[in-house]
Amino acid sequence: MDATALTSPARLWSAREVLVRQCPVPAAAGVYGWHFKETPHPDLAPGRLLYVGIAPRHMSNRTSTQNLRKRVRYHYRGNAAGSTLRLTLGCLLGLELRRVGSGNRLTFGESGETSLSQWMADHAQVCWLEHDEPWTLESELIAQHDLPLNLDQNRHNGFHDRLKEVRAKARQRARALPISV
DSSP, rough: OOHHHHOSSSOOOOOHHHTTTTTOSEEEEEEEEEEEOOOOOOTOOOOSSEEEEESSOOSSSOOOOEEEEEHHHHHHHSSSOOOOOOOOHHTTTTTOOEEEETTTEEOOOOHHHHHHHHHHHHHHHEEEEESSSHHHHHHHHHHHHOTTOTTHHHHHHEEEEEEEEHHHHHHHHHHHHBBBB
């Protein structure tokens, strides 16, 4: 499969363009790719594909209701508990991860999530490629490209151990703090 629609896209989409009623992102299965005008870490190069995600996930025991539109919009305005991309970006940006609700969910709290959404609106751009079995394409992309913000299936990446450590330390700090209201 030709992945240039993700690695060298003809067009990238901003939060402002995606978070509108007439959203251009299709409500279909596929792979989405994130590019950043400014990166969340000095060792990452801006202006290139740094992360890929899929919708829906491959699930043998149930049917997923996710699609490209829902996932992309959630990454732009959701929270770290439901978006590994937001969790990664927030941790790399040094936002304080906190336990919320019952204490089992981890987010950056209301103000941190708002700051992260603004950072993404300013710096993150997305593209996508419709694909009936996105999990197969995701595996190929991770194996063949330098995608430092992906952890799953990506132990070979030079940034993997550093990112894993940053996220683990953020979780450890969050678990030592009281549950945020």
